[in-house]
């Protein structure tokens with residue numbers, strides 16, 4: 086996220102040769118749709134929401150979160166990152182060798198690695214192989230759960246064989262995305278009033294466009310566009326709308342990055358990842374309508390904490406949610422690559438949303454179900470105190486008392502019953518049923534791009550050795566460290582020094598604040614410089630979830646746990662109305678007020 090709070094700008098991937106991109110392109114959208122649908126089912130199964138039959142229920146714990154969201158307004162709009170941001174997309178600075186506000190840095194690749202396309206590399210420790218996508222996905226050939234994948238087809242950022250190819254359409258709602266964006270494929274969103282509001286507009290007017298929205302405030306500005314708080318006119322449904330100037334994207338060779346982000350967003354359906362409600366284009370602009378997060382980002386929130394670091398309990402909450410988001414992304418074959426507090430937004434309810442996917446790497450991949458939800462508990466879990474009681478995962482338990490637990494980190498969330506009161510284990514109705522366990526790790530994916538943010542770059546990226554999903558576990562370790570200690574472990578006096586430290590310096594912990602042995606042990610495991618020895622290299626998030634640092638975390642119901650901090654509600658109605666602009670360049674012709682009536686569009690100086 087670009088931010089005027091000293092946010093670190095990411096490194097930019099080198100542009101790939103045209104030929105390379107074409108190699109990776111595919112029209113095989115059906116296999117990806119199948120994959121996404123399957124992954125969304127698996128996600129539900131993992132969170133205990135998929136009934137034994139495999140049928141997806143439409144009312145679930147998320148209904149609690151979704152229904153009321155944004156209706157009562159939300160919070161901290163003082164976090165306006167746009168103040169120092171360029172007011173014109175064309176002026177947005179390209180990431181380069183410059184510090185942002187002197188504290189956070191970004192860097193272009195100093196190597197030529199990025200020019201190589203996703204090199205095929207075999208993994209020593211895995212029978213799985215990665216290959217450059219040939220335009221067909223192997224996913225359709227695999228059945229998903231329970232089947233071992235033997236390929237990972239890889240696509241660099243901006244090239245999408247995994248993702249449905251989408252070419253730009255002009256001045257219209259996204260017909261090509263309609264099946265993707267429909268809540269039918271997004272079971273987490275079935276109770277979302279914003280979907281309904283958007284569908285109502287579509288039914289009435291045929292398609293959705295810029296003229297249906299009132300842009301209320303610029304929330305921030307990134308490398309490829311500006312993000313606005315927008316109301317779907319007259320509905321009191323609020324969204325974050327990312328507006329990208331197509332000519333600017335083309336001239337700066339960012340079209341593929343924008344496309345990657347759009348395609349990834351359209352495939353997501355997870356409580357800790359953004360929902361893409363709509364995508365539409367005008368002659369000039371490409372617009373993404375997403376969920377609005379009023380709580381700012383974790384980087385900003387951390388600066389406000391005493392000592393500029395979070396408590397360990399708060400960190401446990403945030404990183405646990407991020408872990409679930411990363412696990413889901415890896416299940417989809419998406420390597421995120423840009424984890425940092427700036428990219429973790431805080432929703433109205435205090436839960437997190439991982440954002441910003443334009444540096445992500447897509448590879449087609451099938452997760453492996455390594456453990457079904459049998460009644461047998463594996464020894465580790467037996468001793469771990471994980472909350473795997475059926476009471477925590479059965480839909481019947483999604484009662485108000487369960488929905489607002491006092492903490493998600495107690496050994497048992499529903500531990501009020503004494504041992505005596507509990508039914509014996511052989512009573513089927515109360516047997517302990519662990520969640521199914523997936524190996525959702527595209528371990529063999531390989532990229533040669535030089536992308537990320539200096540302080541978060543994994544050693545293998547800096548060394549240009551080629552990297553895979555293990556980079557996300559490295560960045561997860563840096564992220565955990567920064568939230569706990571208020572700084573990153575390898576930051577040097579400048580960018581070069583930082584990169585040198587990442588590769589060559591041992592990990593050290595400051596004396597204060599004091600953090601638990603478990604936290605330090607987890608960080609040590611994640612920040613192992615050789616990716617193949619790094620925690621989670623082989624089994625992904627599952628390995629991390631079982632670490633003692635997360636003991637007591639109720640993975641299935643963490644979305645219902647009380648967050649460390651809930652943002653103050655925003656009074657949308659009291660937001661200052663932007664002054665009408667006299668500048669002819671301000672409002673694109675395609676959204677001129679005359680199209681929809683003068684009330685529908687607030688003209689203000691945004692381009």
Ligand SMILES: Nc1ncnc2c1ncn2[C@@H]1O[C@H](COP(=O)(O)OP(=O)(O)OP(=O)(O)O)[C@@H](O)[C@H]1O
Nearest residue numbers: 086087304305306307308309312325376377378441
């Ligand atoms: N869904 C959202 N809700 C609230 N604010 C958002 C949302 N998405 C983005 N923002 C704000 O807009 C800013 C710009 O977001 P954007 O994703 O375009 O930039 P970025 O993260 O810097 O991306 P890039 O990597 O493309 O430069 C963010 O820093 C954030 O403050």
